[in-house]
Amino acid sequence: MKQPSSRDQATTGFSAVLDELVASVPNALCAVFVDPEGETVDLAARIDPFDARITGAEFTIVLAAVRQSTQKLSAGATLEIRVEGKRRSAIARCVSEGYDLVLLVGSPTITARVADAVVDAAAELLRESGLPPPPSFARLRGADGPSRVSSRFRTMGPIFIEDAGVQRRVAQSLGFYQGEAGVEVLVRLDDGEELLVWFDSTINRWTRRTL
Numbered sequence: 409m410k411q412p413s414s415r416d417q418a419t420t421g422f423s424a425v426l427d428e429l430v431a432s433v434p435n436a437l438c439a440v441f442v443d444p445e446g447e448t449v450d451l452a453a454r455i456d457p458f459d460a461r462i463t464g465a466e467f468t469i470v471l472a473a474v475r476q477s478t479q480k481l482s483a484g485a486t487l488e489i490r491v492e493g494k495r496r497s498a499i500a501r502c503v504s505e506g507y508d509l510v511l512l513v514g515s516p517t518i519t520a521r522v523a524d525a526v527v528d529a530a531a532e533l534l535r536e537s538g539l540p541p542p543p544s545f546a547r548l549r550g551a552d553g554p555s556r557v558s559s560r561f562r563t564m565g566p567i568f569i570e571d572a573g574v575q576r577r578v579a580q581s582l583g584f585y586q587g588e589a590g591v592e593v594l595v596r597l598d599d600g601e602e603l604l605v606w607f608d609s610t611i612n613r614w615t616r617r618t619l
Contacts, residue, residue, distance in 0.1 A: 416457035416458070417448075417450070417451075417457075419450075420449070420450045421536045421537075422441050422449060422450040422533055422536055422537070423450055423452070425529050425532045425533055425536065426439045426440075426441060426450055426451060426452035426529070427452045428529070429452070429511065429525055429526070429529040430452045430453070430454065432525050433511070433513060433522055433525055435513045435514045435515045436454065436511060436512070436513050436514075437453065437454055437455050437460075437496070437512040437513060437514055438451060438452065438453035438454065438455055438457075438459070438460035438463060438510075438511070438512050439451065439452050439453075439509065439510070439511045439512075439529070440453075440460050440461065440463055440464030440467075440509070440510045440511075440512075441464075441503070441507070441508075441509055441533055442464040442465070442467070442468055442507070442508050442509075442510060443506065443507055444468075444506030444507065445468070446464065446465040446468030446469070447465075448460075448461045448464050448465075449507070451464065455512075460512075463498070463510060463512050464510050467498065467500050467508070467510045468508070470489070470491075470500070471486065471489065471500055471508060474486050474489055483579075483580055483581070484543070484579055484580035484596070485502070485542070485543035485544065485580075486502065487501070487502050487542065487543070487544050487546060487582065488500065488501045488502065488523075488526075488583075490518045490523075492516060492517050492518060493516065494516055495514065495516065496512060496513065496514055496515070496516075497512075497513050497515055497516060497517055497518050498510060498511065498512045498513070498518075499511050499513075499518045499522065499523060499526050501526045501527060501529075501530045502530070502542045502543075503530045503533045503534050503537070503539065503542065504534055504537065504539035504540055504541065504542055505539075505540065505542070507533075507537070507539060509526060509529060509530045509533060511525075511526050511529075531545070544580075544582070544596075546582045546583075546594070546596075546602065568614070569595070569597075569605045569613070569614040569615060569616065570608075570613040570614065570615045570616075571615065571616050572616075576597050576598075576599075577597065577598045578595045578596070578597060578598070578614075579595075579596050579597060579598040579600075580595065580596040581593055581594075581595050582594040582595060582596060582602065592604055592605070592606045592617055593605050593606070593614070603616055603617070604616075604617040605617055
């Protein structure tokens with residue numbers, strides 16, 4: 409029987425969304441909605457609510473560092489990050505500028521189903537809050553099973569891709585996963601087009617993925 413989610417504060421308009429997210433992910437440990445200062449707006453947890461708050465606060469620090477780095481790289485806004493460990497993993501999704509949703513799971517990977525559940529929950533939190541929308545609503549692609557994408561690709565992604573012999577500049581990497589062709593990345597080009605690319609070792613270039 410699943411342990412019901414708990415909180416250490418009065419319910420808010422966001423409580424039902426967080427409760428549903430935790431209930432929908434069997435190995436979810438907590439879901440925390442945090443503000444720009446890392447303070448918990450609301451949470452649902454199967455662990456001690458205090459530990460859930462710490463999780464949200466710690467990820468605010470991580471997100472701030474990632475956002476600072478992407479600004480320096482002119483990579484655009486950070487929509488989502490994932491951290492995968494041997495015993496636990498976490499996914500943080502931008503709800504609005506400065507407001508994020510963090511889900512901690514007792515699993516070594518973030519599956520596509522879990523990522524989709526977080527996307528849906530973030531959209532519900534945005535709707536309930538009335539906050540301005542994030543820079544993108546792109547649904548990042550994920551892989552079911554352990555991730556084999558290198559940390560270098562996770563951090564940087566492609567800067568340029570080869571498309572029918574033309575070099576095109578990447579404005580933002582939106583998601584990474586291990587596909588049939590190897591490492592595949594969902595990117596947004598500087599003209600706004602979004603497409604899936606992969607690294608073709610025969611030509612040593614990132615190129616459009618033909619589906």
